Amino acid sequence: MTFNSHLFRPKLLDCLQGYNRQRLGQDIGAGLTVGVVALPLAMAFAIASGLKPEAGLFTAIIAGFLISALGGSRVQIGGPAGAFIVIVYGIVERYGLANLILATAMSGVLLFLMGLFRLGSLIRFIPVAVVIGFTNGIAVLIMLSQIKDLLGLQIVSMPADFFGILNALGHHLHSANLAALLLALASLSLVVGWLRMSRRLAETPYRALSMIPGSIIALVFATLVTWLLNLPVDTIGSKFGGIPAALPSFQWPAFSWDSARFLLMPTLTLALLGAIESLLCARIADGMIGDRHNPNQELMAQGVANFVTPFFGGMPATGTIARTVTNIKSGGTTPISGMVHALTLLAVVLVAAPLAGHVPLAALAAILMFVAWNMGEWREFLHLRQYRMPYRITLLAVFFLTVVFDLTVAVEVGLVAACLTFIYRISSLSxxxxxxxxxxxxxxxxxxxxxxxxxxxxxxxxxxxxxxxxxxxxxxxxxxxxxxxxxxxxxxxxxxxxxxxxxxxxxxxxxxxxxxxxxxxxxxxxxxxxxxxxxxxxxxxxxxxxxxxxxxxxxxx
CATH class of the missing domain: 3.30.750.24 (STAS domain)
Structure with missing residues (x-):
């Protein structure tokens, strides 16, 4: 029995043909830049998901390396993503960390099977109204979840549901920390201000400075201010005890089958969300570099990454638009840049982990606020009147259900509504x-x-x-x-x-x-x-x- 190499063929194999020293230099430079960009985001996504900061770093290292090495895109960067925050936090709160590992691994199996059975192109049939609805809904929930650290509220355990979050914030508003709020606002101002300044620097001889991400500028500033002034704010060290300066070890979860049987819908949501995010990101990258990715190979790579990573302390991973765009603009041309990005983060963990203990949570919350705002497609709400009523109802229903109820319910209802709308439209054309x-x-x-x-x-x-x-x-x-x-x-x-x-x-x-x-x-x-x-x-x-x-x-x- 022979194996069909075309069934599983990473893009890396094609990119190595004609590879030279110049392209290697470009990929190393791009990988180092993306690694710097990914550092604060990986920790922020993990903390917002109810996990320790190293979970985000380990995911960016392991999943990021596997997705680049085995994926179907030349330049896509994989790792933890903001889209997963809501669903991951809900799984951890309801079923525990052990069952998050199980749900992530099962979603990896589903993603691999979707790619193996050539279902990558079917993701494109998910209506735009559904995608925009839950993307904007997730963005709102991310911003809502960061108010706690933005204001420095003393909340021991944050609820996972919308009304629970509002109730917890309202009851603990009196515990707001002025130092944390000012630090967060200063960090947010730095991120926004540096973004505008970098656009001007890109047209000057100091173009290299424009490649430094604003999140790193804000993170370094906030960390130094917190350390020098000894500000009374929560940090990674005070909250989580810092980050271990060692490689993650294999861990087999002691999950309960009684709770695992309830993971079917969260698992499907993780797989569907990961597939949509990944292939949407790959399509955007294709338009920027003039290439065409292999959606089925990309899904299989995502599947392998999501199956392996959770057993080494990681969380769900997918393709990430911000880091992929940074990779392209930094000169990355092959999957090697993504592999370098993962190795860069590994070096940071092994060498500079003790420094992460001084990073204030308020600064990470400000960075996530900025990410969530840019993640949403808010102009679509202003343009709704240009579309027919079924489109409006589908988008608003998915948005409302995502924010108020649950992402899983929103996706289910959105797809059903989209199917019914499609059936009605086609029947009206007959x-x-x-x-x-x-x-x-x-x-x-x-x-x-x-x-x-x-x-x-x-x-x-x-x-x-x-x-x-x-x-x-x-x-x-x-x-x-x-x-x-x-x-x-x-x-x-x-x-x-x-x-x-x-x-x-x-x-x-x-x-x-x-x-x-x-x-x-x-x-x-x-x-x-x-x-x-x-x-x-x-x-x-x-x-x-x-x-x-x-x-x-x-x-x-």
Missing amino acids: RCEAVSRLDHPSLAGHDHAIQAWRLYGALFFGAVKLVEDIEDKISTPVLVVDLKNVIYIDSSGADALMNLIDTCRKKEVQLIVCGLLHQPLDIARRSGLLEHLEGRLAPDLPAGIQRAVSLAAGPDQ
Whole structure:
């Protein structure tokens, strides 16, 4: 038995052909830059998810390396993402850390199977309204969850649900820490200000300075101010005891099967969210570098990364837009830059871990606030009036359900709503019209003997009423039905046509079906409908009407 190399072929293998020292230098420079960008984000995402900061770092190291080495994109950077914060926090709160490991590993298996069975392209069929709705909803929840550290509130355990968060914030508002608030506002101002300044620096001889991320500037500033002034604010050291300066070890979770059985929907949500985020990021990267990624290979790489990482203290991972864009703008050309980014973070953990203990949580909260704001597509709310009502309802429903209830529920309802909207739209495009003697003069003089109908669109379960309406209007000895403009028939449509044949037989009406071609002809053959139409078929409408005229003139003609 031979293995098909095209089934699992990382992009790295293709990129190594013709690889030279110049491209290696570009990839190393880009990888170092992305590693610096990923450092504060990885810790912030982990803390916001209810985990220790090293969980984010280990994820960026292990998953980031695997996604780049095995993925289907040249420049995509993998790691922890803001989109996972809400769902991960909910899993940890309800089921515990052990079951988060299990859910993440199971989502990795699902992602790998999705890629193995070539389902990568199907992710593109998820409607934009659903994606925007839950993306904006997640952004709101991230910002809401960071108010605690932004204000320095003394809340021991933050609830996972929307109303619980509001209740906890309201009851502990009196414990706000002015030093934490000022530090957070200063950090946020630095991030925003540096972003604007870097755009100006990019057009000057000091272009290299523009590559330094604002999050690092803010993080270094806040850490130095906290340490020098000995500010009374929570830090990574005071909250989590710092970050271990060692490689993560394998850990087998002592999970409970009683709680694991409830993980099916969270697992599906993790897999679906990871696939959407990853492939959306890869498509954006394609547009920037003029390449085309392999979506199925990317999903398999995501699957491997999410299966391996949680057993080494990590969290769910996916492709990340901000770090991928940074990689491209820094000159990264191959997956090696992503691998260098992971190794850079590994070096930071091994060498500079003790310094992370002085990082204030208020600064990380400010950075996450900035990330969440840029993550949302807020202008879409202003443009809603340009779209039809079903689009508006779907987007707003998914947004509302994501914020108030649960991301899993939001995705389920959003997909159902999108499917129903699609069915309605397609059924409304299908229509039936009577053929008059103005269209076919040969019908003149036979109005009381021949009825002719022409169907358009798709004859599926949402449009079978068109055939039922024809049944109700039968009033002549001969009936002609033209299916030339029907592009698709499903089993319900075939069953409706079978009922029409039975109705005509009972009413002793001669039925002629015209223009049965392509997929409609194939489904008619496979469903047995073609056998019942034997002797009733005509190649096109003119031939069908000519035959109908002969039948109307007399049974012997």
